[in-house]
Amino acid sequence: MITERSSANGRGAGTTYRIHIGADHSGLELSRTLQHELAALGFDVVDHGPAACDAQDDYPAFCISAAESVARDINDNRHSLGIVIGGSGNGEQIAANKVRGIRAALVWNESTARVARQHNDANVIALGAREHTPEECLKLAVLFLQEPFTQDSRHKRRIAQIADYETCLTPLACETSRRDALARMDRTGE
Ligand SMILES: O=C(CO)[C@H](O)[C@H](O)COP(=O)(O)O
Structure with missing residues (x-):
């Protein structure tokens, strides 16, 4: 079980993290993989779609839905983070960052995954499913989710x-x- 304590993020203890995930057609397969793997690691995963693959779908609604839920949870003092996924992650990050209170970081290697939490206290990451293997993306997501903000x-x-x-x-x-x-x-x- 991944909790506030085991993730050592310094924002409390004993609370299971909720992870809101949104994607588009290009990120759907990766989204499903991450949902499965993160749930197995003990995260409380919430899927914001899409429900099925439609090559004509558009990422903003799915990503904004995930980001709005992260922002709502944080306002309710619930510990939530978000993952938005597309082909590159660029548009998905841009969409998530339109939501008030969201700090979405495009993560593309281990360093940017860690520093997104350490320096930016990012509450959402964007991943490019066409840029990495699913294994790489899982690693980046877990690094991000387990890294604490420095509080500097x-x-x-x-x-x-x-x-x-x-x-x-x-x-x-x-x-x-x-x-x-x-x-x-x-x-x-x-
Ligand atoms: O990464 C993205 C936005 O940043 C999208 O996933 C990408 O643009 C979708 O491309 P296509 O419609 O050609 O499959």
Whole structure:
């Protein structure tokens, strides 16, 4: 069973992770493989489609559905992460990142899988099913899911700036937030 404790992510203990997965026709087979393997590892897996292979289907709805559920769960203090899958992962990442509160990272090697959690506290990853073998993708997904966020103040500060921009939609808000964060660090020595 993969839990908060065994995944050592420092955000609590004893809670099973929920993983929301969405794909398109090019990622469907990989999505099914990952769902099977991650469920076997003890994750609580939620499938956001597609239900069947249709070469004409479009990835945004499936990926946005998965990302919205991650965001909703996080708002409800439930520990959830997401995986969106397409041919390249690019469009899937772009779609997921349109959801407020989502930080989706395109993961394409072991380093980007780890750093997506360590530095970015990413809550969704995008994988390109046409770029890797299923075994590679499983490895990347597990690396991501088990890696903790460092909690370093510089990373928190940058993530907060993105969140500020997302809320206010003005670059000035980012700059203000950066100045406030730097001033706060001066005061507290953080
Ligand atoms: O990776 C993707 C988007 O980033 C899609 O999966 C890809 O564009 C689908 O291509 P096609 O319709 O030619 O199968």
